[in-house]
Amino acid sequence: MTERLGIVSRATVLVVDDDEQIRRLIALLLRPMGHVVVEAGSVEEAFEKLQGGPPDLVLVDMQLPGKSGYELLADVRGDPRTRLVPVVMITGAATPERKLKAIQEGVTDFIAKPFSPEELAARVRALLELKFVTDALEDAERVIISLARTIDARDRYTYGHSARVSHYAGLLGERIGLQGNGLETVRRGGLFHDFGKIAVRDAVLLKPAKLTAEEYAEIKRHPSEGKSLLETMKTLSHAMGVVYHHHERLDGSGYPAGLAGEAIPPTVRVTTIADVFDALTTARVYRSALSREDALGIMAEEVRKGWWDGRLLEEFRGVLSTLPEDDERILRLSNGPPSGRL
Numbered sequence: 001m002t003e004r005l006g007i008v009s010r011a012t013v014l015v016v017d018d019d020e021q022i023r024r025l026i027a028l029l030l031r032p033m034g035h036v037v038v039e040a041g042s043v044e045e046a047f048e049k050l051q052g053g054p055p056d057l058v059l060v061d062m063q064l065p066g067k068s069g070y071e072l073l074a075d076v077r078g079d080p081r082t083r084l085v086p087v088v089m090i091t092g093a094a095t096p097e098r099k100l101k102a103i104q105e106g107v108t109d110f111i112a113k114p115f116s117p118e119e120l121a122a123r124v125r126a127l128l129e130l131k132f133v134t135d136a137l138e139d140a141e142r143v144i145i146s147l148a149r150t151i152d153a154r155d156r157y158t159y160g161h162s163a164r165v166s167h168y169a170g171l172l173g174e175r176i177g178l179q180g181n182g183l184e185t186v187r188r189g190g191l192f193h194d195f196g197k198i199a200v201r202d203a204v205l206l207k208p209a210k211l212t213a214e215e216y217a218e219i220k221r222h223p224s225e226g227k228s229l230l231e232t233m234k235t236l237s238h239a240m241g242v243v244y245h246h247h248e249r250l251d252g253s254g255y256p257a258g259l260a261g262e263a264i265p266p267t268v269r270v271t272t273i274a275d276v277f278d279a280l281t282t283a284r285v286y287r288s289a290l291s292r293e294d295a296l297g298i299m300a301e302e303v304r305k306g307w308w309d310g311r312l313l314e315e316f317r318g319v320l321s322t323l324p325e326d327d328e329r330i331l332r333l334s335n336g337p338p339s340g341r342l
């Protein structure tokens with residue numbers, strides 16, 4: 001889809017209706033607006049045509065012979081490439097129950113038959129503008145995620161660290177029953193937790209010797225730096241707690257806020273477990289990688305000191321027992337420059 005002077009032009013609109021006259025009418029209306037109209041007489045034909053690439057908008061008749069419009073809707077919503085594409089159901093005499101079902105399945109809008117050409121044109125214009133905005137947001141999100149990867153790429157010793165922390169935190173989160181936003185928070189938080197290291201000088205971040213007190217203070221600023229760099233981004237707002245607090249300890253001896261006990265949210269604790277484990281099991285500029293068992297042993301000792309959540313560490317052992325040491329995804333995340341500081 002292209003955008004010119006704020007007006008969306010040349011979008012691909014998929015029209016699914018068994019009534020050829022309706023399809024033609026819609027095509028006659030939308031083509032002069034500059035759109036490409038792909039017609040399908042059934043859901044089966046629509047699935048075939050979707051293989052050619054995702055449309056920008058789907059108009060589908062609610063009642064079709066064979067597979068229903070609901071099935072098409074479920075398929076569109078279930079595919080990551082099309083999950084945000086607006087789907088409009090064209091309805092005859094739809095009962096409130098059927099409309100409710102469509103809403104639950106994620107329909108964007110309804111157009112009742114018979115519709116006026118002006119109404120259809122106005123709806124299509126509005127929905128394509130919405131699609132343009134979501135496309136722009138998705139692009140921005142992709143840029144943000146590549147930005148997060150630059151942190152890993154900067155330090156050959158921590159290559160893949162953020163991606164692995166995100167992966168481990170997601171697995172641990174799932175195991176303890178986090179869902180929806182909670183799960184998203186630990187995954188996103190994992191990916192961005194060390195973002196503030198962008199503000200730490202190479203001479204400090206990559207120093208192969210013991211840090212001076214001043215240098216250590218610079219490293220310790222990374223959670224606050226991360227927060228101030230990312231907090232204006234709405235899509236990351238829920239992960240901000242993880243970015244800012246991932247170095248807190250349950251006994252209050254961590255930084256930057258010195259939070260203790262229940263004041264540290266579960267999403268932060270989950271990410272911290274993943275972070276500490278990954279730091280211990282990968283080679284660092286100041287020491288070599290530890291085995292899983294050695295790392296878990298050190299972390300158990302730190303639970304006794306009052307730093308980490310012991311229940312979560314036990315759950316994390318459970319996660320690892322289902323994850324082979326040569327887990328393909330972990331290896332893939334680590335395959336970059338040969339594998340800083342926590």
Ligand SMILES: [Fe+2]
Pocket residue numbers: 193194222246247342
């Ligand atoms: Fe950190």
Ligand SMILES: [Fe+2]
Pocket residue numbers: 161165193194275342
């Ligand atoms: Fe980290």
